[in-house]
Amino acid sequence: MAIDLEKGLITPAASPCVAHFMGVWYVSRPPSAKNRTMARMPARLTQHPLLQALISKKNVMIAVVLRDMRTRFFNHGFGFIIVPLWPLVHMTVLIAIHAASGKGTPAYGESTALFYATGLVPTLTFMYVSRFMGYSAIQNRPMMAFPVVKALDVMFGRAFLEIIASCITITLMMTILWMTSQNPWPLDIENAVSAYLATIFLAIGCGTVAGTLALIQPMVMTIYQLIVICTYLSSGTMYVASQLPDQVSSLLSYNPVLVCVEWMRTAYYETYSDKLVDKAYLFEFAGTSLFLGLLIERMFRRQLRDA
Template sequence: MTRSGRPPILDALREKRNVMTAVMLRDMRTRFFNHGLGFLIVSLWPLAHMLILIGVYTLFGRTAPFGDSLRIFFLTGLIPTLTFMYVSRFMCLSLALNRPMLAFPVVKVLDIMAARALLEITAAFLTLFFAFTLLLLLGDNPFPRDPFQAFYGYLALLLLAIGVGSIAGVITMFFSFFATLYGLSMILVYILSGTLFVASALPESLVYPLSFNPVLHAVEWMRVAYYEGYSDRVLDKEYLIGFGVTSLCLGLLMERMLRRIMLEG
């Protein structure tokens, strides 16, 4: 028992919770306008993106590549893709932006990574909530045909985003320019993830190279969960989950091996 009368494990958990809370509050305030409410902008940004695309497609008389609703088609493509882009990008910047906090002995590198991951998961589900609310107000039915598969696909996507973002975050601690390169690479992710097209409708010569992109499988998983009769010939759930688990393990391994250098730097 400690002087507080509590078991040491409880004091350690309380300290860890306080550290992570402090990191999360700092991240929320520094995202936009130096105010906590700026955190909501991150969750609303994908919706603005979706509305702009819907407006452009409507203006030019384009119809949904699959299904009856253009808004639902964009929901199933943009939400997974943009969630990966935003979550992994902010994970990439987490350690570099919070480097000053490592001056406090109580703050560990893993604390910053875990706090940012929790914050990004919260933001991702807020985005999902706002998207559903918006589509309901517009008269669409945003609920998937198979809600369990849609939920599992979204969780697999978050695992992937946090894992890849963790690797990128450790690399950025040593090479700051990598954050810019990673941000630019998100343009390719956006284009090649099936956000605006149906991957299964493409010829095999195009589908095969595209299938190495794990985000494409998250989009396909979501669309299979939404649409009756949507082809799953491109979808490989094991690949997506395996890629996410491997990325997370590699990111944690890099953090453990390079922790001392990061703290000294």
């Protein structure tokens, strides 16, 4: 059993069962233009240790992504199509509950769907990316039997997959809002994009900590799931946090996801209050989380592999 770095996928040296276990099959094909270009490169460049390490890392990440796409739903790659639909179902349920409660107007603005969308996009992005980074570390632990596969490869590969799903969800949400004669475009596009990228940064930082700790003690993911639920309830998705009493809003402002939600809404509503948008706190929290996650992974790398 081995990892074929030149072909780009994890393949068995003796038995095809390993390729099936990894959820990846290698199909022979003519050399691509990229491979022909690599062949024409000077040998001293193609054999450079840094380039070889980058190629190896890319191949491992591809294998992780393909395996996660197969195992997420129905044990088939096409099951990944369902992933971007879950947030849409979530938003539909919230709108239905809002209508059933007899509330005719949204908590802010003129569109109930837009108000919930501006809260759900940051919140669910954080929840899905960080949570599944942790679960992926546990589910793909057997892959770490290969020396070339590290815990970070598994977690970051899953993060990449969830970010792609999140982008598809945003596209679908904006399309539905536009088709229902609602304006899905933010007043400040740069601010909206910045809020979304900051949310991804936060999710990766928290997911790295959760994933590395989960490899040491799987019970961590149960605790983290409870934390995520509390984070969702206090994120301001269903209400305007800045309109709450100062004591309550001040306490909620320590939730970095709420900062992301408030930041996103300031990009959509011209008169939306930004008193809870503490960008410095958000980046410090995300950066510290990522640093701690990387530090734990480095300090306990051998134990994580042998656990």
